[in-house]
Amino acid sequence: MPLLSRTNLFLTMIALLVGLGGCSDDSAASGDARVEQYIRAQPFPRLVLEIESVAGSEPYGGTEARLIGRLAQILDKPGGIEAIRDETIASRGAHHAWSFDELDALAAQRFNLEVDSDTIKMLVMFVDGHYAEDSASSKVLGIAWRQKYLVIFKQTIESSCRKGALIPSLQDKFCQEAELTIWTHEIGHLLGLVDNGLPMQNGHRDHEHGRHCTRKECVMYWAYTGNDLFDVLQTRFLAGNEQSPGFGPDCLADLKAVREK
Ligand SMILES: [Zn+2]
Ligand SMILES: [Zn+2]
Numbered sequence: 001m002p003l004l005s006r007t008n009l010f011l012t013m014i015a016l017l018v019g020l021g022g023c024s025d026d027s028a029a030s031g032d033a034r035v036e037q038y039i040r041a042q043p044f045p046r047l048v049l050e051i052e053s054v055a056g057s058e059p060y061g062g063t064e065a066r067l068i069g070r071l072a073q074i075l076d077k078p079g080g081i082e083a084i085r086d087e088t089i090a091s092r093g094a095h096h097a098w099s100f101d102e103l104d105a106l107a108a109q110r111f112n113l114e115v116d117s118d119t120i121k122m123l124v125m126f127v128d129g130h131y132a133e134d135s136a137s138s139k140v141l142g143i144a145w146r147q148k149y150l151v152i153f154k155q156t157i158e159s160s161c162r163k164g165a166l167i168p169s170l171q172d173k174f175c176q177e178a179e180l181t182i183w184t185h186e187i188g189h190l191l192g193l194v195d196n197g198l199p200m201q202n203g204h205r206d207h208e209h210g211r212h213c214t215r216k217e218c219v220m221y222w223a224y225t226g227n228d229l230f231d232v233l234q235t236r237f238l239a240g241n242e243q244s245p246g247f248g249p250d251c252l253a254d255l256k257a258v259r260e261k
Contacts, residue, residue, distance in 0.1 A: 034148065035191060046079030046119040048084055048119050049082070050110075052087050052126075092129055096130075122149070134156070163230075170237065180244040181245060196211040206221075
């Protein structure tokens with residue numbers, strides 16, 4: 001498989017830069033404050049993932065529970081972490097090419113689930129169609145931006161995860177692990193990884209690839225944001241490891257330092 005194109009990486013970086021820039025209601029400083037608010041127990045002891053999906057592009061049953069299990073180990077949320085499937089997003093068609101501006105406008109409009117004052121939220125959108133900047137060799141699977149929004153391109157993941165060399169009976173499991181991997185990766189960006197608002201304890205940012213981790217076994221490795229994910233995951237599967245990768249030791253150390261400071 002080819003490496004992610006420069007264009008693709010650039011766009012991923014644009015999305016991250018917008019997230020940290022001053023062109024939204026979050027300044028860079030408040031973006032960093034939000035990172036701490038996700039990780040620490042105060043002032044928000046509870047976290048809600050507000051999920052909005054196009055009908056037919058919802059997360060797999062069971063993915064949320066596994067994701068929350070992972071988050072519960074790295075975030076101090078004594079009031080709990082909950083995923084709430086809220087509204088449906090109207091499909092713009094299986095061939096629709098989502099632009100960044102379109103996703104940003106949709107997110108701002110949809111981030112409206114009312115929660116108690118002890119709760120901080122993230123918005124998670126599962127959509128059909130594909131990202132406007134995709135090319136034949138390079139597909140974007142998910143984007144995180146403004147330190148509070150993320151989108152998963154479910155249709156793109158599904159069309160890629162069913163093409164590999166795995167036996168058919170393994171494909172459903174493979175697609176589920178791919179979905180969990182990309183979702184975990186994008187939440188990692190909202191939590192400030194890598195060097196994206198969360199201070200590094202050890203230098204593990206892969207500067208050539210934006211805000212990603214140098215460790216291949218870590219879910220924040222750069223390849224997990226694009227179609228190389230399927231190669232890496234398939235290699236794991238063929239070696240008998242049928243689990244999506246989690247956060248590696250350096251990323252865990254960054255989270256721990258803020259959680260326990
Ligand atoms: Zn990424
Ligand atoms: Zn890492």
